[in-house]
Amino acid sequence: MPAIKIQTELPGPKSKAWLDRRAAAIPRGVYAGTPIFIRSAQGATFEDLDGNRFLDLCGGIGCINVGHRNPRVVAAIRRQLDAFLHMCFQVTGYESYVELAEKLNQLTPGNFPKKTFFVNSGAEAVENAVKIARSHTGRSAVICFEDAFHGRTMMGLSLTSKTHPYKAGFGPFASDIYRIPYGVTSRARNRCGATLDAAYFERMLEDVFRQVVAAEQVAAVIIEPVLGEGGFVVPPAGFLEVLDTTCKRHGIVFVADEVQTGFGRTGTLFASAQFAIEPDLILTAKSLGGGLPLAAITGRAEIMDAPGPGGLGGTFGGNPASCAAALGVIEEFADGHLLRRANELGEQFRQRALAWQKEYDFIADVRGLGAMQAIEFSQPGNPSEPNAAAAKKIIQYSLKHGVLLLGAGTHDNVIRILMPLVISDEEFSEAMDVIENGLAYAAAELGLLASSAK
Ligand code: PLP
Numbered sequence: 518m519p520a521i522k523i524q525t526e527l528p529g530p531k532s533k534a535w536l537d538r539r540a541a542a543i544p545r546g547v548y549a550g551t552p553i554f555i556r557s558a559q560g561a562t563f564e565d566l567d568g569n570r571f572l573d574l575c576g577g578i579g580c581i582n583v584g585h586r587n588p589r590v591v592a593a594i595r596r597q598l599d600a601f602l603h604m605c606f607q608v609t610g611y612e613s614y615v616e617l618a619e620k621l622n623q624l625t626p627g628n629f630p631k632k633t634f635f636v637n638s639g640a641e642a643v644e645n646a647v648k649i650a651r652s653h654t655g656r657s658a659v660i661c662f663e664d665a666f667h668g669r670t671m672m673g674l675s676l677t678s679k680t681h682p683y684k685a686g687f688g689p690f691a692s693d694i695y696r697i698p699y700g701v702t703s704r705a706r707n708r709c710g711a712t713l714d715a716a717y718f719e720r721m722l723e724d725v726f727r728q729v730v731a732a733e734q735v736a737a738v739i740i741e742p743v744l745g746e747g748g749f750v751v752p753p754a755g756f757l758e759v760l761d762t763t764c765k766r767h768g769i770v771f772v773a774d775e776v777q778t779g780f781g782r783t784g785t786l787f788a789s790a791q792f793a794i795e796p797d798l799i800l801t802a803k804s805l806g807g808g809l810p811l812a813a814i815t816g817r818a819e820i821m822d823a824p825g826p827g828g829l830g831g832t833f834g835g836n837p838a839s840c841a842a843a844l845g846v847i848e849e850f851a852d853g854h855l856l857r858r859a860n861e862l863g864e865q866f867r868q869r870a871l872a873w874q875k876e877y878d879f880i881a882d883v884r885g886l887g888a889m890q891a892i893e894f895s896q897p898g899n900p901s902e903p904n905a906a907a908a909k910k911i912i913q914y915s916l917k918h919g920v921l922l923l924g925a926g927t928h929d930n931v932i933r934i935l936m937p938l939v940i941s942d943e944e945f946s947e948a949m950d951v952i953e954n955g956l957a958y959a960a961a962e963l964g965l966l967a968s969s970a971k
Contacts, residue, residue: 529567635835640668784887
């Protein structure tokens with residue numbers, strides 16, 4: 518039986534009624550990615566108020582790696598609900614907070630003593646990483662990257678690259694922030710990957726320290742090991758390694774923002790583990806909480822201990838239900854089946870998408886790591902000219918036919934997959950069939966002839 522069931526126009530009448538109430542009650546700045554209101558979700562599927570059933574290739578923007586309502590996670594949350602809901606860890610301790618910190622200290626890459634504390638969102642984790650790095654180094658500058666996304670708080674936005682819709686109109690931003698290419702500029706990316714090597718990156722960073730900001734003023738470099746919102750870009754080979762050694766040489770805190778890449782998405786618990794790097798601080802959020810809000814800052818003990826007592830924390834950070842859920846998530850990953858599944862799903866996607874690329878010359882790139890995979894669209898035969906219209910058409914078509922997909926990329930020309938890793942082979946291939954039809958639909962609608970037809 519197919520997982521997808523679409524029985525009304527979208528939005529159906531019930532979703533439509535709530536959409537109208539939403540428009541009246543909620544500011545338009547809180548973007549409505551779809552016109553759908555949800556009733557329930559399980560595994561990799563969800564149902565809307567009108568009884569339409571969808572396959573979820575979005576996972577609440579990468580938060581549901583262990584599946585919607587993962588039984589182990591739900592049971593852990595239930596046990597916590599029956600005990601207590603909130604005390605504030607800065608007021609009274611509770612076991613799950615410490616236990617979860619111990620687990621993250623052990624599981625994150627890097628064989629050195631570590632410490633962890635918790636906040637509520639990825640953006641807050643970013644804020645705190647900068648505070649800690651500044652406190653530890655006594656320096657203020659932060660280096661970040663083109664196409665980066667680090668959240669919607671003021672420091673998060675200052676470090677984020679994309680202007681519209683994230684930054685425009687919200688400045689002034691934090692000072693002493695310096696943005697450099699993610700190894701290579703985005704327009705050049707599809708053309709020159711092979712020519713870059715360690716010597717090139719070393720020279721590039723030397724030039725940054727000479728022309729942009731002096732190394733001895735830099736507190737932190739913050740980088741996503743694979744760009745998330747920026748379009749699922751894997752950095753050029755060797756770039757992260759050169760960055761890591763350069764940071765170590767200059768006493769700069771190397772921060773890996775694993776908010777989107779973390780918790781199994783890339784086929785290892787942390788993407789950093791797939792590179793020869795040892796970040797000083799690692800930030801996790803999204804899928805860490807299995808659907809509840811939770812973020813962690815984990816790092817070298819001596820760096821994490823730089824701020825004095827009271828300098829870190831927050832009322833709700835590491836709330837008991839979220840910590841219980843995260844311990845459930847970690848148990849779920851313990852036997853390795855979800856990591857194996859992430860790699861299988863990523864490979865299945867790649868095989869299908871590479872075949873599509875042979876057929877359609879408006880597919881500029883198929884890329885990713887593990888299950889963090891994406892397709893970039895360009896003008897036909899011109900990989901450096903973005904084609905946002907194609908990505909949009911495919912996303913719209915897919916939703917109409919029961920598959921929730923997300924876009925990405927500074928030029929909005931990427932579709933990415935962030936499905937729960939518990940999706941079955943049947944469900945995944947059903948979703949891929951819909952995307953395949955969406956490609957044909959977009960090609961016809963936009964006059965993007967298949968290259969084989971030319
Ligand atoms: N960092 C990265 C890499 C992200 O992808 C995101 C969110 O998409 C954030 C930070 C911000 O996380 P949050 O939305 O939980 O504040």
